[in-house]
Amino acid sequence: MARNTYDKDEELLQEFNWSYYKRLGVYIVPYKKALLKTLAVIIFANIAGMIGPYFTKLAIDEAIPNKDIKQLMVLGIIFLLSLIAIGMSMRYRIQSITEIGQDVLKDMRSSIFVHLQKLPFSYFDNRPHGKILIRVVNYINTLSDLLSNGLINLISDIFSVIITLVVMFMIDVKLTLYSLILLPVLFVLVMFIKKLQRKAYQELSNKQSNMNAYIHESISGIKVTQSFAREEESFENFSKISNAYRDSYMKAVKVQFLLWPAVQNISVITTSLIYFVGIRGLGVDVSTGTLIAFIGYINNFWNPVINIGNFYNSLITATAYLERIFETMDVEPDIKDLPGAIEMPEIKGKVTFEDVVFRYEEGRNILDGINFTVNPGESIALVGPTGAGKTTVINLLSRFYDVNEGEVKVDDINVRDVTLESLRTQMGVMLQDTFVFSGTILENIRYGKLDASEEEVMEAAKVVRAHDFIKDLKDGYHTVVEERGSTLSAGQRQLISFARALLADPKILILDEATSSIDTKTEELLQIGLQQLLKGRTSFIIAHRLSTIKNSDKIFYIDGGKVAEAGNHDALMAERGLYHHLYQSQYDLLKVD
Template sequence: MARNRYDVDEELETPFNMANLKNVFVYVGRYKWKMIFSLLLSAVGSIVGLTGPMLVQRAMDVAIPQKNVQLLIQLSCLLAGTILINIGFNAIRTILVAQVGQNIVHDIRKDLFDHLQVLPFSYYDNRPHGKILVRVVHYVNSVSNALSNGILNFIIEIINIIFIIFFMFQVSPPLAAITVAGLPVVIVFILLIKPKQRRAWQSVNNKNSNVNAFVQESIEGARVIESFDREEENDKILDRLLDKRKKSWMGAIYVSNTVWFTTETVSQIVFSLVYIAGAYWFNPMVSFGVLLAMGTYASRFWQPIVNLANIYNDFINAVSYLERIFETMNEPAIIEDKPDAEKLPPIQGSVEFKDVSFGYEPGQMILKHVSFAAKPGESIAIVGPTGAGKTTIVNLISRFYNIENGAVCIDGHSVMDVTIHSLRSQMGIMLQDSFVFSGTIADNIRYGRLDATDEEVEQAAKMLHADEFIRNLPDGYNTIVKERGGGLSQGQKQLLAFARTLLSDPRILVLDEATSSIDTSTEQLVQQGINLLLKDRTSFIIAHRLSTIRDCSRIMYVADGQILESGTHDELMEKQGLYYHLYMSQYRREAVTKQAEV
């Protein structure tokens, strides 16, 4: 799909709507009392602060002309008090709003992460992981201020404007009317520029997402990049992405700054008209105190307007982030429990495929009318060419994808009708990717069973012959593993993943190319552990080395989405069909390799 590339902009699946804003206020509403208290502090501080120009007016028109020193001192003390109260209340409000903002970041990010963990594999198959990561980290950080401080400041500035208008009309109604006359011009301009702003910031987010996706891909593929001497070419690619990002950013800034420029220009024109009107248009001329007070109020009136314009710019940017965040949150968790799903009871391990057809994309079937039954304790090997559907079969047993045609049943229960937790908790799965998490060796083995003791962890490692290499590490089982198992060989990582699966003690075991990265001598030792693990468990084994599956209860040869042959190793060899030719060709290649080594 086109969106699964770092150099292609993402397209929003659905346009932003007001329902998303309602979701936003759910997060804000959790901390409404702190927000309300902050609002009250700001309102009181604002009212107290707005009395300042009136105190100055009285000083200029009364105290100074009458040389009333006592009144002037009183007015000065009151003015200082209003300033201190305003500063104190705003400081408390700033702390409260910062707390609210961080709480909102925590809640949104946690909900987003929780939802990502239940999304189907297909969601990750179709998107660069860097474009997903940027939503969880950067976008959530970017909206926190708009959802806490931004909302509060918006309300506060509206209140300030109302109070300022009230005080202005108390001082001079004609000059107050001139002050507010420019407001409709600014409002009309903001409404006209809004669609262009939204598109501009969406473009910026797309370019940021592309850069993030490419950088993450380059970090993960660092070894390949250096091996093929691709550093210079990758630098050019990043330069192109950064140039597009810079161009998009500057375009968004130009558009956003027009709001600020228009607001500032109108405010300065109105500010000048207040002084001109007060000094020349009125007869008699207004007093100096009135003119000074109105000039202060006019400045204070347009400052909230300018602030609102900036808040509006931030909000438009935040909306573009919220569109991406809620697009992810609204992504349906296709693999989820049905409303009437039942808990799967402790299983014996019988597995049955009933006429199952499946494809990852509509109209492209990977499995075609697959049917078979495995009895408890049987070991089923699945072999065949690449892309035949081997991994798809085991993925459907674990219900990593929904089954629309046919049924997969465990002990007679359809996997679609039971809870996912009760299903997967009784299965042990080792996929082709032997993923190792950052943490200790013991933590990685204990990952699938957190209540396992240290002795049980060590026993699992010994059964898989991983204990020896673990004890040779600097801190043994307490050795810290780097991200993605850095510092360990691929074979060592696979042994750890195997021990992790063994420790979970599953009733159904899935091994997908479990020994693909282990050398032949180690594989022989591991095979002994596998044989112990397979005992009394139903198992499905996908292996590229056919010598490891000779003792399986049954071998199924899968090709073109169908089971073309099924039987024991001896039965299939005697038949001299597809499995026979596959086995013999591999046997001959291994013989040639051994001869060449000699």
């Protein structure tokens, strides 16, 4: 297996800027009332937390020396009530913040999923699907701690630091200044660790993405791996990627855990300094109660500082993932509704290509000035050599891509002038690689028309000759199929797709090699249903099996980016040109078989 996709580290297209957190705030705004309520509870708990050290001072300096039992009891009861209030507030905070955080994550995950559905085919063609999946699931999950425990706790801790500092300055200005003497050291350490940590977690996100992509690819290709007995080679590749992930994780964690001991050590050194200054009386004169109370407030000061440090850790960690999330959400869809786009009226079925030029890359036109008109209800077959542009024609009609020059019109309306939804909901596209979702066969067919009754589903299946094999299954239409329809044959999946398309009743139907996986006997039966499926609607059929398209109203032979030949089967055979040669070659092969 080539290793230039899943094992390639992704490069960020732009540097991180703090406005990303402003964008994150957009997801928090809907929950501002709940946040304010929680913040009020936290502020109440912080104020209650200020009581303890001050009451300790009163007890040591006044109640105990004066043997005032009553005052001591009152102080104790109030202190106990404050602890109960703090405990209840903490319980409420944890529950509330967790709910808000998970709601925000759900909204973000919904936003990126909706955005992914708008991106062009080229976005998914150029990236391993595992690397896309990890952004929707894992990367957003890493924000859980930041949102559930971080943001509002940060506000709480900042408020706690401010209140504590005010009280400390009120008690003794000099002792407070001694307490802050090591803050510049902490600031320098934070700036140093920040650079190391962001780089380490960017590397970790790359290795995590690589591993996820390889696992996804390996599971998708497990049949090939087992068929060629390449399990050992596959495991070796996995081990290399897994070891790289482990190494980057250990490096990131080592850097992350530099901050906590730094803050903890500075806190301990500061506490020791205050004891030393207080006992030695170096420029300060404090009572024992005041010193003990002050130490309590120092703990009240440094505990939130440690929490802020932990939040900063989470912030830098989350930054590496948030960059990837917003990078994905900033990818602009190539194909989108133009300003002032109108709703497509009910389609009658006329299709026109006027001087259409299309290229995937500069300098190489896939379609080069192609012109044709299809009348409502006509069935058009597109044939020609591989790479001639047959699939490109239907991709432009469905507006999966936009033309470089010329116009594609439906009922004389440029497809670029209408909304994508109003256009595509009136079109049906069936591909060679038919996708069947996990669920029942009934649900899969009903995907074409979500409000269809069971009788309508069965009628559609009968028309396309899918009913016979479905009724023989264990649970009939309620038989559950696995992901991608792995429990069904390729032909059965395509018959289900035919039934789905018929149920949707599209005005324009596109069949791109849609009968390639159906055996000859089934195809003969299907031809009857197919004629019913095509009846009354404009259709475009791409098929290498020419027997499928003999009855088409027109056959376009695409070659060199143009319609080289056009006409029905008999007319083109009489011309003895490109189509005749193609048909005769296939006929000769069948005779050899």
